[in-house]
Amino acid sequence: MGALFDVLTDNFDELAGGLWVTLRLVGASFAIALVVGTLVAALRIAPSKWLQRLGGVYVETFRNVPLLVLLFISFAGLRRAGVPISNWAAGIGSLGLYTAAYVAEVLRSGVFAVSRGQIEAALSLGFSYGATLRRIVLPQAFRTVIAPLASITIAMIKNSAIVGVSLLALPDLLKEARIVQSRTFQTDEAFFWAAVGYLLITASATIAFRRLERRFAIRR
Amino acid sequence: MANSDAGGPLVELRAVRKSFGDNLVLDDIDLAIAPGEAVVVAGPSGSGKSTMLRCINGLEEIDSGSVRFDGRPVDPRSKSIGPMRAEIGMVFQQFNLFPHKTVLENITLAPVKVKGIEPAAAQARARELLETVGIPEKAGASPADLSGGQQQRVAIARALAMDPKLMLFDEPTSALDPEMIREVLDVMRELARGGMTMVVVTHEMGFAREVCDRIVFIDDGRIVEQGPPAEFFAAAKSPRAREFVDKIIHH
Amino acid sequence: MGYLFDPDNWEWLVTANNARFIFEGFLVNLQLALIAMVFALAVGLALALARISRSPVLRFVAATWIDVWRNLPLIFIILYLALALPESWRDAYENNAPQLLPDVLQTGRVFAALLALVLYNSAVLAEIMRAGIQSLDRGQGEAAAALGLSYRQRMRFVILPQGLRRMVPATVSQLITLNKDTTLVSIIAIQEVMRHGRIVTGFNFFGGVQAPVLQVFIFIGLLFVATNLALSRLSRRLEIRERARTGTTVEPIGGLEDQVATAQAR
Numbered sequence: 001m002g003a004l005f006d007v008l009t010d011n012f013d014e015l016a017g018g019l020w021v022t023l024r025l026v027g028a029s030f031a032i033a034l035v036v037g038t039l040v041a042a043l044r045i046a047p048s049k050w051l052q053r054l055g056g057v058y059v060e061t062f063r064n065v066p067l068l069v070l071l072f073i074s075f076a077g078l079r080r081a082g083v084p085i086s087n088w089a090a091g092i093g094s095l096g097l098y099t100a101a102y103v104a105e106v107l108r109s110g111v112f113a114v115s116r117g118q119i120e121a122a123l124s125l126g127f128s129y130g131a132t133l134r135r136i137v138l139p140q141a142f143r144t145v146i147a148p149l150a151s152i153t154i155a156m157i158k159n160s161a162i163v164g165v166s167l168l169a170l171p172d173l174l175k176e177a178r179i180v181q182s183r184t185f186q187t188d189e190a191f192f193w194a195a196v197g198y199l200l201i202t203a204s205a206t207i208a209f210r211r212l213e214r215r216f217a218i219r220r
Numbered sequence: 221m222a223n224s225d226a227g228g229p230l231v232e233l234r235a236v237r238k239s240f241g242d243n244l245v246l247d248d249i250d251l252a253i254a255p256g257e258a259v260v261v262a263g264p265s266g267s268g269k270s271t272m273l274r275c276i277n278g279l280e281e282i283d284s285g286s287v288r289f290d291g292r293p294v295d296p297r298s299k300s301i302g303p304m305r306a307e308i309g310m311v312f313q314q315f316n317l318f319p320h321k322t323v324l325e326n327i328t329l330a331p332v333k334v335k336g337i338e339p340a341a342a343q344a345r346a347r348e349l350l351e352t353v354g355i356p357e358k359a360g361a362s363p364a365d366l367s368g369g370q371q372q373r374v375a376i377a378r379a380l381a382m383d384p385k386l387m388l389f390d391e392p393t394s395a396l397d398p399e400m401i402r403e404v405l406d407v408m409r410e411l412a413r414g415g416m417t418m419v420v421v422t423h424e425m426g427f428a429r430e431v432c433d434r435i436v437f438i439d440d441g442r443i444v445e446q447g448p449p450a451e452f453f454a455a456a457k458s459p460r461a462r463e464f465v466d467k468i469i470h471h
Numbered sequence: 472m473g474y475l476f477d478p479d480n481w482e483w484l485v486t487a488n489n490a491r492f493i494f495e496g497f498l499v500n501l502q503l504a505l506i507a508m509v510f511a512l513a514v515g516l517a518l519a520l521a522r523i524s525r526s527p528v529l530r531f532v533a534a535t536w537i538d539v540w541r542n543l544p545l546i547f548i549i550l551y552l553a554l555a556l557p558e559s560w561r562d563a564y565e566n567n568a569p570q571l572l573p574d575v576l577q578t579g580r581v582f583a584a585l586l587a588l589v590l591y592n593s594a595v596l597a598e599i600m601r602a603g604i605q606s607l608d609r610g611q612g613e614a615a616a617a618l619g620l621s622y623r624q625r626m627r628f629v630i631l632p633q634g635l636r637r638m639v640p641a642t643v644s645q646l647i648t649l650n651k652d653t654t655l656v657s658i659i660a661i662q663e664v665m666r667h668g669r670i671v672t673g674f675n676f677f678g679g680v681q682a683p684v685l686q687v688f689i690f691i692g693l694l695f696v697a698t699n700l701a702l703s704r705l706s707r708r709l710e711i712r713e714r715a716r717t718g719t720t721v722e723p724i725g726g727l728e729d730q731v732a733t734a735q736a737r
Contacts, residue, residue, distance in 0.1 A: 064699035065692040066651035068665060073692065077685030080672075081474050154542070161544035165658050174547055181554065191551045195543055202542045279613055306619030316614035320632050329628060330618035375614075382618060 007189035011180045018164075018176030019197045025091060025160050025172060026201070030153065032096025037103025044108045055104065062101035067159055070094040071166045087168040095163060099156045106152060110145035111137060143216045150209035154202050161198070173197045228291060230255045230386055230417050231276055236285035238271060245271045247441035249285070253419060255385075258412040260428040260449075261421045263438035264464065269421045272438065273388050276419065277308045290385065306334050309379030313391040315371040317363040317378070323350070324359040327378045335382070342381070349377040353407050369400030376407055387411065389420040425468045429453055437461045475685065483682035484690065489671050493687070496667030497694050499575055500653040503663070506576075507588035507653075508646055514589060515596030516635075522601050525622070533597075540594035546655050548591055552583040553659040575662045584656040592649055599641045604634035636713060643706035647699045664691055 008015065043055030062070075075090035085093075114137045122132040164175030171179075177194035181187050229252035238246040245268040253259055261269045274280040275287050278296035287294040289304060317326050327346035331337040337345075350356045353373040355366075363371055372392055379387060389408065393401040405427050412418055412431050422428065428435055429449045436446040437456070445452070445461045453469075456462045474480065483489050521533035540548070561579030568577040575581070607630060615629040657665035668691050671682045 060700060061692075061696055064647065064651070064696040064703075066654040066695055068654040068657070069688050069692040069695065072665070072668070072688040073685060077683075077688055080684040158542070158544035161546045162655065165546055165550065174544065174550070178550065187551070187554045191547070191555070194547065198544060198547065199539070199542055277617055279616065302619050302621050304619075305617055308617070310614075310617035312610055312614060312617075314608070314610050316608070316610035318611065318614070318629055318633075320636065330620060333624050333628060334619040378618070388617075 003186065004189050004192065007180070007184065007186050008193050011176075011184070011190075014176045014180055015173070015193055015197065018171060018173035018194075019201075021164075021171050021176075022157075022160055022173040022197070022201065025095065025163060025170065026157050028092045029095035029099060029156060029160065032092060033099035033103050033152075033156065036097060036100035037107060040100060040104035041107035041111075044104060045111060059101045059104055062098050063105075065098075067094060067098050067162050068166060070098055071163065071168060075166075075168050087170055091163040091168050091170050095156065095160060098159070099152060102152045102155075103149070106145050106148045107141070110141035110148075113144045114140045143213075146209060146213045146216065150206060150213075153205050153209065157198070157201050157205060229253055230257075230290055231419070232286075232288045233272070233275070234286045234288075236272070236275060236287060237283045238268075238275065238280060239283060245441050246275070246282070249441075249443060251436065251443065253386075253417065255417050256415050257434065258416075258418045258432045259420070259434050259436055260432040261419060261436045261438060262423070262425070262428065262464070263444075267438045268441040269438050270390050273390050273419060273421050276386075276388060277305050277310055279310075302334070306330070306382050307385050309376075309382060309384035309387040311372070311375050311379055311387070311389045311392045313394050315363075315368070315375045315395070317371055317375055319363050321363075322359070323355075323361050323363065323366070323374050326363065326374060327381045330378070331381050346377070346381055349380050350374075352380075352410075353377045354403070367400060368396045369403045372396065372400075372404045373407055376404075376411075380411075386417045386419070389418065389422065391421050391423070393422065393424060425453075437464065439464075475689075480683050480686050483671065483687070489682060492667050492671060493664060493691060493694075496662065496664035497691070499573065499661075499663040500650065501698070502573065502576060503581075503584070503588070503653045503656065504646065504650045507585055507592060508649055510585070510589045511592035511596055511649075512642070514593035515600060518593060518597035519600035519604065520626070522597060523604060537594045537597050540590050541598065543591070545587065545591045545652055546658065549584060549587040549655055549659060552587045553580065556583050556586070578661070580659055580661055581656075584659060584661055588649065588652065588656075592645065595645060596642065599638050599645065600635065603638035603641075604630055606637065607634055639713070640706045640710045643702055643709070647702050650699060650702070651695060664694070 040055050040058050043051045071094045074094045078085045122136040161174040164170045164172035177190045181190040231253040233251040236249040278294045278301050281296050328342040331342040435452045437444050439460045445458045521529050564582035565579040615625040654665050668687050672684045
């Protein structure tokens with residue numbers, strides 16, 4: 001038992017630094033995923049067939065390609081092609097664009113989950129189409145979207161661990177745990193603390209989303 | 221041995237209490253049902269009628285008191301509950317047919333798996349029962365292809381296939397369109413005429429007046445009044461029951 | 472853009488054995504995914520049954536086990552097992568791996584990879600199955616109980632056939648995720664498509680044209696997109712057929728990352 005805590009105290013700076021890198025990576029990627037995901041969702045429900053198709057191609061591509069392949073393309077691939085992309089940019093960009101495909105699908109199905117009756121009721125009350133979308137559809141869509149967004153976020157936190165061990169070598173939590181392991185050979189201990197770190201992050205995200213859900217819950 | 225042969229009640233509830241959380245749904249229920257008797261349980265919605273019915277075959281666990289079937293205690297936690305339920309047929313408001321099985325498979329499942337009857341014999345019996353409930357041509361159909369009334373008749377056939385000593389009906393026509401109610405009630409009337417012991421929770425007072433031997437009126441988890449239907453409808457003693465009857469007659 | 476579509480940069484695809492080498496690697500990924508899926512389904516069902524069993528102790532243990540494994544990053548589990556598994560286990564796998572597996576999949580390292588994939592995916596699938604079972608109408612179990620069927624019989628003849636059918640689309644989505652996840656085993660030096668891709672982009676491998684990284688990995692990415700698209704089409708068709716068969720609007724059960732895939736199937 002003593003060894004377990006020694007590993008934590010002896011390597012606290014590395015592990016805490018790794019946790020911080022993971023948090024920044026996740027935060028920045030999440031922002032990109034939300035912005036790009038919203039844009040792609042807008043394409044998917046746009047009035048033009050071509051725009052819809054464009055959004056569809058984005059979703060199908062980024063959802064079906066392995067994240068590791070994206071990381072190879074965006075870092076080693078672009079660099080060999082002469083684009084001086086940094087490892088942070090490649091990592092955040094890949095994780096963000098990958099997750100955006102899932103966000104887009106969730107947003108789209110959220111909008112469709114708002115019943116026709118709601119829209120017709122709003123229009124019959126004299127709301128304009130824009131006002132209906134803004135005041136009736138989107139607020140309801142947002143609420144139904146919270147739960148699936150939570151599971152996407154959890155998945156993204158876990159996926160962030162791929163960034164550090166790939167060629168990009170960002171010093172995130174898993175990477176740091178591996179460094180500690182290779183120096184101390186205390187595999188169980190090093191990985192135990194990394195696991196605690198990841199479970200802490202996913203648990204806090206779950207709790208945060210649950211709060212959000214409770215605040216915006218609709219009684220039906 | 222079968223208590224019924226000795227002239228005792230087939231079902232006996234004594235001082236049964238049951239609550240869901242803080243909500244007391246059954247408050248000191250005493251009830252005995254003799255073999256061959258057809259009893260209708262009536263009362264306002266939420267009065268505890270269905271819960272009482274579900275205590276008889278152990279789908280609900282009681283908090284205190286005792287439930288006996290055919291002289292044996294009904295205990296949902298004991299191993300004996302399976303074989304005991306096999307002797308008690310139940311028909312639900314929502315039919316609860318198994319959607320992944322055909323009509324015939326719905327009827328033969330329990331006879332084959334619980335009683336160990338040969339599949340061929342079980343099928344022959346199932347076809348007979350479908351004949352009795354008036355839809356012999358639907359044996360190979362999927363429940364989803366049947367109307368509500370047909371589904372409920374299959375559900376009755378499914379229960380009868382176990383040769384039960386007692387049939388429980390939990391609002392069997394409440395989920396049906398008006399034009400299908402009659403076809404289900406007709407089947408139930410025939411059953412009662414044939415001497416089946418039945419406990420029926422229903423709002424169909426026409427059926428109660430015409431078919432049953434006794435009406436048990438429940439309000440707020442208590443048995444307020446019981447007696448032969450003619451008496452109940454003509455001169456209910458308690459104010460609650462009179463109010464209930466008045467509402468139905470003026471309906 | 473000029474660089475991306477410059478024919479010179481795609482010449483590698485037709486020279487030497489590059490394309491074939493990539494395909495061979497990709498086949499390893501597909502095999503890994505299939506093997507892991509079979510085991511994960513079996514283990515996942517056992518976990519799901521434990522998760523909804525009548526024993527509170529068993530329920531608690533199963534719930535904890537499932538929650539830990541499915542909330543850890545898969546790459547974390549892979550790395551940890553690769554480092555921590557006793558030598559003897561790996562040797563045992565190497566000596567007993569079925570001969571019909573390709574040579575790459577008979578090495579001891581693969582055992583850690585497979586174990587990790589099964590641990591993670593069985594936990595995810597157990598949750599999907601639990602949701603599928605518990606989404607069934609209560610009346611189904613009650614009707615079966617009222618007929619006298621025992622707990623086991625109820626599960627076997629009434630609950631599981633319906634619950635498991637509901638999770639087919641979610642399982643296919645999970646297979647897609649699993650398919651993508653097999654690339655992670657390249658981190659522990661298993662020779663699959665990512666490794667083959669890197670070899671091809673190394674200097675003058677096979678004596679042909681040196682392949683540019685960007686194009687090679689775009690090609691590999693397209694292989695995954697094509698395979699996974701085919702899988703999701705299949706899933707959609709299965710779901711539509713199922714809905715037509717039971718005549719009900721069955722709510723499909725979503726898996727973790729791919730909850731969206733089912734939403735999309737409407």
